[in-house]
Amino acid sequence: MIKVHIRFYEELNFFIRPEKRKQLIERHCKEGTTVKALIETCGIPHTEVDLVLVNGESRGFSYQLENNDRISVYPVFESFDIGKVSRVRPAPLRVIRFILDVHLGKLAKRLRLLGFDTLYSNTYTDEELSELSKKERRIILTRDTGLLKRKIITHGYYVRSRDPKEQLFEVIRRFDLFHSLKPFSRCIQCNEVLGEIRKDKIEQQLPDKVLEKYDRFYSCKRCNKIYWLGSHWKSMKKTLETISGNQHYL
Numbered sequence: 001m002i003k004v005h006i007r008f009y010e011e012l013n014f015f016i017r018p019e020k021r022k023q024l025i026e027r028h029c030k031e032g033t034t035v036k037a038l039i040e041t042c043g044i045p046h047t048e049v050d051l052v053l054v055n056g057e058s059r060g061f062s063y064q065l066e067n068n069d070r071i072s073v074y075p076v077f078e079s080f081d082i083g084k085v086s087r088v089r090p091a092p093l094r095v096i097r098f099i100l101d102v103h104l105g106k107l108a109k110r111l112r113l114l115g116f117d118t119l120y121s122n123t124y125t126d127e128e129l130s131e132l133s134k135k136e137r138r139i140i141l142t143r144d145t146g147l148l149k150r151k152i153i154t155h156g157y158y159v160r161s162r163d164p165k166e167q168l169f170e171v172i173r174r175f176d177l178f179h180s181l182k183p184f185s186r187c188i189q190c191n192e193v194l195g196e197i198r199k200d201k202i203e204q205q206l207p208d209k210v211l212e213k214y215d216r217f218y219s220c221k222r223c224n225k226i227y228w229l230g231s232h233w234k235s236m237k238k239t240l241e242t243i244s245g246n247q248h249y250l
């Protein structure tokens, strides 16, 4: 057995028991244990980690621990300037796409409402979620830290809040998506891209009340659902503007 010391920085402390937060933690492990395995036995999914320093030098997840190593673990934090030292993750994904676990159905709908390519099904197994995430380069959003510990997953995020509305803001803030919102560009039901449709083409299908009040409509070519800028959308727009400091992103 060897003895090492490890410290977690910033938001990674979310995963640590309160009495151990922000402290140098002593751990005993077998010689040859990887730093990834150590981090995860401390309860932190590797997808939350961006930088690992061992005795002051940046190391990859496969680094094998030695006696008396001192390890500093930093979260994924885009504006944190780590300069020349190398990050443990591959390059960030250029196009933000998500896949959500079976418990995040409401969040999936909200993300689609704002135009984000979001795969969701309440029948996905952990294997399917991991495979799809890798194959389609999608960020997994989940409240299951076990899922994020799978080696195959490189981009994932543990959603802290339990409230779907707060979860949406959390994801937008975390991935800094305020400038990427494209409301009414994607079907909430099936994730297909929406197109604008002329009012006279859909008059037969909508109640008079809606036709009197609205002029712009969007339709999904896969499931034929029709959308308009109703009150639900307006309240979300208002809330988003409030949390983003009243800036008009939409």
Ligand SMILES: [Zn+2]
Pocket (backbone or CB within 6 Å): 187, 188, 189, 190, 191, 192, 220, 221, 222, 223, 224, 225
């Ligand atoms: Zn659809």
